Amino acid sequence: MKLKYLSSIAEDVIKRCSQKLDTSVEKLVVDFEGGWHPEMGNYCRKLVEFCSGKAVSELCHNIEGNINDGSFSRLTYDMMLAWERPSYYDEEDTTENVAKEKEERKITLNTTQEQDDIPLFYSDIMPLLVNNEPNVGEDAFVWLGSLVPLVADVANGRFTFESLTAPTGNRLHFPAYDMFLKEMDKCIRHLQKHATPNGVELAEDEYILHVDGTASTQRVVRHIGSTSWPGRLTLTNYSLYFEASGVIRYEDALKIDLSKNIEQSVEPAATGPWGAQLYDKAIIYDSTDLSETVVLEFPELTSSTRRDHWLALVREIMFLHQFLSKYQIKCPIQTWELHARTILGIVRLQAAREMLRISPPVPTKFLIFSLYDEIPKGDYVLEELADSLKKGNNGQSCSASSILRSMNISKTVDSCIITDEASQADGSVNVVDDSPLLEAAIKQSREEEKEILIAKATTEELKDEGVIDSVLVITELLKPLKHVVPWFQEIFTWERPIITLAVLAASLMIIYMEWVGKTFAAFLIWAIIKMLDARKKKIREKCYEIVISRSSMASDQSTMESIVSAQHGLYTIHDMMQIANIAMLKIWSILISKADKVLVRFFSAVIMILVKIDSNI
Template sequence: MPLLVNNEPNVGEDAFVWLGSLVPLVADVSNGRFTFESLTAPTGNRLHFPAYDMFLKEMDKCIRHLQKHATPNGVELAEDEYILHVDGTASTQRVVRHIGTTSWPGRLTLTNYSLYFEASGVIRYEDALKIDLSKNVEQSVKPAATGPWGAQLYDKAIIYDSTDLSETVVLEFPELTSSTRRDHWLALVREIMFLHQFLSKNQINCLIQTWELHSRTILGIVRLHAAREMLRISPPVPTKFLIFSLYNEIPKGDYVLEELADSLKKGNNGQSCSASSILRSMNISKSVDSDIIIDEASQADGSVNVVDDSPSLEAAIKQSREEEKEILIAKATTDELKEEGVTDSVLVITELLKPLKNAVPWFQEIFTWERPIITLAVLAASLMITYMEWVGKTFAVFLIWAIIKMLDARQKKIHDKSNEIVISRSSMASDQSTMESIVSAQHGLYTVHDMMQIANIAMLKIWSILISKADKHANLVMVAMSGLAILLAVIPFKFFLMALILQSFTMTLGKSSGSGTGNRRLREWWDSIPIVPIRVVDDPNTVDAK
């Protein structure tokens, strides 16, 4: 195997992708580098020949295995529709469909167009429920949790929702430990959905180009099956082998898909190195268009066509891959913080808010006139900025000041001097006993409950005014709103802002008896507003019946 050996029986990433560009069997040029990373993760990014040979043999086994599966009951597959994965049979683990509080085990079949579920009968499977993934409708599939009596205990299911269906379809893939089966099926279903969305979005109507994309998707799924069999101890990430799922997930993936569509429309995919021709050699081909593909191939020249070998596509893939690595590095720095408990989270947020906490006394001194000169300067500047309508310019000055501070921090290399923030748990230490801590926590819960009640009452009072349940209060509010509307229409809004600023700075100079009386009357008026009664029921249908 001269293509795979270079002074030693292993191959690197560039050679692997180059081989995939010539013969897209073991890899597709669009995601070949991601496939290589997954295959060589245990071997130091070098693909040894025994592993390569095993990978090809597993692909061959997978194709033969898929060709043996029977068509779902009550379904006639289209001429270009092929089974890509089956689960829930006697030789595999169960698949359960949840309908309300009932559960139905059955067989699940995925093709390059649809998803079929056949409920298990006494002797044979019932007629299949067809979920069409190729329709250009609003549809989604996402992970879900299931459990007895509606409790979401086991995160091992997927939920499919579509405007064509009257209810969602919930399918569970039971496992003892992880949820790799669910993740595998979720990736496959999304890949088929993304394939047809890609065809519809880019208006690819040519039969040859459409079948070429189907062929590349089928080969990607076959590679994924083979990799899962080869790497059973540590199953690979499914999206690394699936073109459309991968580039719908990673950054700048939409650019890669655009370049892929352009290269597909420009290229000649009927030649011997295309994905469709490889499937045809494996007796998996689209019989309707096989003659057209052969005619196109015969009209082409005898040179070898390198599929999608365009500089723009390669540049888009490289950029997307580099940005994905940057995001993974950034996410790795946040994983440790997410695993911390409530106490540590409180410590972190308290430490991060210290600068703001230190700034609060300074603002209090300004508003309470403890520093009259500074207060007058801030008041005059605020009034001038508002009157001259310099808010945008002031914000621009603030941004420039922030940039200067950032450049100063970079010049002083603060990130090297303090590359981490050290927080001491002793700052949260308490002299309270266990019982006192429990009582304090209980009082805290009561405080939160009181705040929720106040918020609920306030919203109900506002709703009561809006629907005129309290006529007197509603009339007063409408009169006040009418007067305010007239003032806003006549007087420029900046004068209202200036009045608000003056009120904010002068409200602490001295409290007159008139203001206290006004606040009392306002509170009495607010307390006199009746609220709309609330009744909580278990079943809303009982209310409709009454």
Template sequence: MLKLDNDATVGIEAFSRIAPAVPIVGNVIVADKIFEVLSDSTSRRLHFSVYDKYLIRLERVIRKFQSQSESSLLSSQRLVRGEKVLEVDGTAASQPVIEHVGVSAWPGRLTLTDHALYFEDHRVVSYDKAKMYDLADELQQIIRPEISGPWGTRLFDNAVFYKSKSLSEPVVVEFPELKGHTRRDYWLAIIREVLYAHKFIRKFQLGGLERDEVILKAIFGILRVQALKEISSTIPICCEALLMFNVCDKLPCGDLILESVANMLTMRQIDRRSATKSVNGMYSISGLALASNLGFAFGTSSCNTNETALLVGEIAVGEITLLEKAVKEARSSYENVILAQATVDGVKVDGIDTNLTVMKELLSPITDIWNWILLLLYWERPSNSLAFCLVSSYILCRGWLGHVLASLLIFLALFMLINRCIQGGHIDELKVMAPAAMNTMERLLAVQNAASQAENLIQEGNILLLKYRALLLSLFPQATERCAGALLVIALLVAFVPVKYIVLVAFLETFTRYSPLRRANTERWQRRFRDWWFSIPAAPVALERYNDDRKKRLLIKIKSRRK
């Protein structure tokens, strides 16, 4: 008889290698997060007593899952696809679920299956017919957290937003809580898990046994989350980190992990001899076989669940599978992302004026270069401008523009490498003089001025576009004829003159515009062009107000009732 020491513990590496051998206990992608939850209070060592408690909770949630799936809940609507009920909420008066459609709201019962989301409006002693929000079909669904409240107000961050092309109006499902939004986060994670699982099936065009295996992976993940929630009921857990499809959606190389999973699922034949030589023929049990062993049928595909026919192979004894390699690489990349995001969060500053000051300091090298170009362009130093003009013209004539651009890129690369060797990855902090602190009224005035300037820019842009529209539609015939003639001349030049000469002429015309010889002539032509541009009328615009017929009908009904 085997005796287990009560103080026996295991580490994360042992748990991550052993637990995924049984799909309901763990998964290669999320095994480390399961271990963190189980060992949170035991100094990152998993005790057998905690693991045994986890298995007991798993058995309990499996029985609950079986009873819900075998019950008459939504039986008339889900029997066609053989849907399994994963979670139900809104049956207790202390934890209602409210559905918002537009400005209307109604409490009810929310049910999640492995294919869809159902909501039943609550009546006095029963429920209305369930409204189905399909998660299995390609309906361009959008599911995200949402802020909701009564009568369409945005007060509480505890709702889920759902939108698809099959709905004329988006739906917001609210999970009221006195503090926090753990219920919402849990439901958001499990709904997305089902949605991502079906997206994975469509992406890799899986069917039959492979499709059922993918859905079972999502189901087992949700059951594990339910078991872990019962164990750590006082400490909120991150549900997204415990669901494999949610994790793959967040990780930097999550698509590579999903490709590895798809390759494993679509392997029809395995070389028994090579498997025996390398790993002694020991592979993890498949999800379908485990479901059969647990006592509930799953899927519509008739198959033999013997392990000799279905081998998933997530864990191989003595070897690291491609899936495990992909997961390790993704974890490593994600750690780099976390470190980079920490630096991003550390340099964020508050206030429009402070951010503008930091941006001005960061753009100071580009500003200096631009000021130097303007200095040359306006010929404030004629000797420098003449030298720059001659050198640039020679480069354009010889067709060396590409070589110059390549040289600039090489110089930039060498500059970065030299800094890497000298500074060793450490750079000095950017020192910025913070602007004077503003009170609330000054901040409001600054925001108002910024909004006013943005509005003026938009107005100027609209006027520019309307004048172009007037030219295209010939509302001012003389201006249209001049524009058409200029476009024809440009078209002939582009068609018959080599491009390098066109670029050379354009450069010389632009760069010598403010030279001492051309300055007076340029100012005269700019004045003529401005007068011509101001004489062009803007195309007319007619604003139509939106009339809500529903509100009008409602007002008419109210007036008739009063009479």
């Protein structure tokens, strides 16, 4: 059957979907047109979505085998291509763009030779991640994640895509996509081989997600006071276990329950000999259940990548259970679905770290709850995520829990969950309808994150230009006024009535008796006495330099408010601060008798003023 207006890749995908479903293309088209209306929009794209959703439901039954033989990655990648270029006209536009890119590439190669400037990372990893075939963009990747939450999750799929395609110009090529899926399969099979921690019996729905400190990995050290104990660290979707190394075997594990609804926190920390904070490669866990904090160090030669990785994973499990408690998600189906999505997020992170080992990605880009805990408006996204979960509006033809079961991770799943998912799979798969509120919240949060990054870059630029230093200097020079201003405020607000009345009476007397000149002369004499006193106490020798502490710049504003204030305000006052600093430094030099020539001129001016006042009198 010749399908009208469809691109060649879309037509090929629909035919392969019909073969996978053991049906004809005509029947698929008839089923689709039975529920399609012109108001739904792009006919070709909706047809691709319909057929892909049907085929993916079938693929999910044996997803592990399909990944191993490459059929899953090839078909799902072509689905993304077909979704991105569903019609014949889209294919023509793509062909023209590819031709232009090839022509520009030829011109570039003929005019410039920049091979020596290409970083080692790109020259080594690029041949493994790209090819000359068509590539897919972000929207297609997120759409596939809405169909099958193995490659991505709709909640953070855009951030995942951004991290995966950073080396390849934000375009996903088939070699990278295929490698990513195979690394995920390897990670899952590797996790299934780990032994249960000693002295611990895992719950039925508790699964090991990450292990470190074994003979084949780097060390993990627990610090207790002045002693250190190497051991094995195991993370599950409920708890963190540390087993100290014994002579022959590991000792019984220390259990840190991350699922309890108690006050608990995990933060980065620095460790070193005799309590000196020299190596910033540790995490510190604190909770009301423990009598003392737990300090775990992840030794590395250079960076603190391992520590940051573990910190993100532990926080993700904590935030998962806090999310379940906050939004009162008690249904077993919904709870396990969130657990499954979190587990798959951690597996994606592990696979990306293996694929991009030379330049590991930021862990939070793959973790749902850790990501939205740190970016602006993340709480709104989590609210929409909870609402869509409670309404059952995930629009997925196969769920995260069914994928884990298909990959032999969750063997002891509640029968009610299996029954519910089976009923969903047997139903007709319509065109995927993502939650518009969730998508809008994600888009807004992502845009604000980009604005924050731009503002932070601007702030760093201001620091390089010396604006922040000018703020520090002017703050230090104005510090003596800190005590004078409150004194004047107390006088003006009548907090000290006696002093206020005395000042008022003195002011009236000076004005009535026309003693303004004499008062000014008295003030100048007082200033001279202060300068002579400063010379007598040798303050100029003590004040050889002004020491400025950066801690004095601490502010009560939030991080976002501080960044925005710096971006909009510091440029305009930079020049004014420089002028004010110079003027105040000169005045300061006069007051402490630092400049002898200036002091002589000042005394001469004062004497001339006094003589003039005396002659007028």
